[in-house]
Each structure stands twice: as C-alpha cells, then as structure tokens.
Amino acid sequence: MIRTASHTRDLLPAALSNDGDASAFIHRFQLVESLARDWFRRYGFQEIRTPIFERAELFARGVGAETDIVTKEMYTWRDRAGDDGEGESLTLRPESTAPVARAYIQHQMWKRAETARLYYIGPQFRRERGQRGRYRQFFQIGAETLGASDHPALDVEGVELVMGILSDAGLRDLELRVNTVGDAETRPRFVAAIRQALADRLEELSDDSRRRFETNPLRILDSKAEQDQPLIAALPPIYDFLNDECRRHFDAVQRYLDAAGIPCVVDARLVRGLDYYTKTVFEVVSHAPSVGAQNALAGGGRYDGLVETLGGPPTKGFGFALGLDRVVLAMPEDRAPEERPDVFVIHLGEAAFERAVSVVRDARRAGVAALLDVTPRSLKGALRLANKLGARFALILGEAELVTEQWALRDLARGEQLSVPAGEWLRHITRTTAT
Known part of the structure; x- marks a missing residue:
C-alpha cells in the first residue's frame, strides 16, 4: 500500500475517517476558511492566488x-533545461508574503x-521535523496591506482581524505578544550590542x-535551545536602541490596541523568523492543552522595505498569517459540527425508485441537501443508514404513498413521523431546517 509522504496527511470528511482525529476533519478547516473570508470582506480585503x-x-x-527557512527548510529543485541550456531553480513556497509582494510589483x-x-488561503511547504501541529505541507490564511502609509492603525487593524477570526472560531486562552524590531537605523546598533555581549561567550551558545x-x-x-536562554535573557532590550520614530510608532500601536480592547504582552525577545520585518511584530499563542508545544497560532508584522528589496518602488507593508492546522487543533470539538444531509430519500419498490430520483432532483434544486439510497433494502435497514448518515429527515416512498400522494416524512431528530401531501413535503423541510 502506498501511503502519504512523511509528515503530510489527508484531510477527510469526518464520516470517512477511521481514526477519529478531529484535527484532520475537512469541515473544520472549511469553517475557519469561511469565517476568515467574512472577516476579510468586512475589512475590504480581496483574494489573491499565487503559484504554489x-x-x-x-x-x-x-x-x-540566512534564515532557517531558506538554508534548511525549502523544497528546491532545478527545473528542466530551458532555451539557455540551464533550468530555473524553483521552490515550493514556504510562505506567501514574498509571493504576494512579487505579484504586487509584477502587476504594478x-x-x-x-x-x-x-x-490568501492555501498550502505552504517546509522541510521540517514533523510533530503534532507541524507538517511539511501545512495551510495558512494570511493577508497583506501594501501601499504608501505605515500608520500604526494599520498594524492594529491586522491584529484585530486575526483576533476576530480566532474568536469566531471559538478559541479562548489566547495571548497576544507584541514587540518592535526597529528599522534600518535602529537594528545595526542593536546587532552591535548583541555581538559585543556574546563575543566572549560563543562556546556557551548552541550550534545554530x-x-x-x-x-x-x-x-x-528566536532560538528555542535551552542552553541559549540565559544568554538571551541577559541581552539588553531593543528599546534601549530605538530612535524617536520607532518609539513613537510602537507606543501608538500599544495605545490603539488598548483603545480596541485587545490586551497584549510586550515581549522584548520576539523577533519572528523572517528578515523582512521592520517595527511592529506580533504573535498569537494558545494555552489550550490540545495544542501542545506548537502553540503559536498566528503571527506577522510590518515590512516596509520588502517590496523595494524585490525590485519594486518604496512601499509600506503589513501582513500576517494564521497556521490553519494549528487553529483547527485548538478549536473546541463542538465548534464545527459536520454538515449532514437534510433529507434521506428511501424508496420501496421499482416504481417508487423512479419517483424518488425526481424528488431528490427537485430538493437539490431548491437548495436542500438530499441523498438518494440507490440500493434496494428493507425499510428498517434504510432508516438505520439514514440515522448513521445524520440526516434530519427521512422521506419514505412506497407503493401506498404513490397511490395516495401522501408521503411519509420522518423527523429523525424527534422520532416523529408525518403524512404530508406530495406537494408540501419540500416546503415542510425547508421551513423546519431554516429554524
């Protein structure tokens, strides 16, 4: 049997999963994606899809x-040779901010x-050591704001979006961590201070x-190595090196967060793992027991020089990404009930089957989720299957129902059965399922 590649997985309908792992149920992913699209609509964002x-x-x-992503984690290969005799070096995207910035430049x-x-909503790829909440193909929901302004209100707008999506997904026990990484003037001074503080203690650091x-x-x-933590804790905070502009910006971000009613923790060691960040960076972590060690659900920040680095005009930018796999892992199991059919149509006899095909078609065209049992079976067996599928109603069509045009409609949730005119059954279902 051929199985999935290491540290990848299939996302399945719950009814077809044999291990009961709710973190891999596709309907839970679809719910978060739907919530995110609604939040993006409210904030005026439009979808972009870049190549994988x-x-x-x-x-x-x-x-x-020199980031870990580029040096260790990318899936890169040499494509087949082109006209120049050499193929392009291509990479499965490990993140989507750079591709969105590339599209922004390319399409002016x-x-x-x-x-x-x-x-954007889609898969990313990194050659990482897999564990719960970390996969080599993983899914992200993200957003980028690109333009002429670096107003701190835009930073907070992005954070509000993240917290809104996570809250609607039913997540609690969240902690927002924020920091500033300064700008092109600030960072060299801070880096020099780090070098000076650690120059005589290199042997105490981890290899990385x-x-x-x-x-x-x-x-x-950004190191997670235990031996590095005492040395990191002893480093001076970046705030000691901020210029007036960076200090004003970060103070304003905290002020706007407070006005929005969003509590945060200032984490002086938060830098994120990407080189393009400037000024504000943030991360949202979950303290839910289900998440485990991989508890960072979302993160992002400002990147005012990225577009220019990639050959575009001077452009301000702010963005974030949610790790969809981890968000689903942290969700309460009852937050995303699986979608189930509204009605399961049971036929008893060949003549009833012909009518059932037409009935199911009418139901679907009316927006009702309807399933037809094409296998001949007893009424008891058909009702057992309807219950297993989680259908709300079972419509029973037999010879007597065809003659009288009074159809048997069983409410499986309440255990009640009604006899309704053939022309009324669909109206009865739509009225009941709408409440």
Missing part, C-alpha cells in the same frame, strides 16, 4: 538568505490603488546560534 512554486531567488532575497498594483489589501552570530545575530533571540 516560485523562483528560488524570490525567497532568498525576500525572506532572507500601486498604479491602480493607493492601498492594496490582499488575502553560533552560526547566527556570524550571519544574523538578531535571529539568536
């Missing part, structure tokens, strides 16, 4: 050549709107942090 693979250069330049969106508000010390010392703050 891009030129590898996009992520090296956009995400950062700034000429059509002062601010582009774009959202020693490598980061040489390539990107700021990323040491």
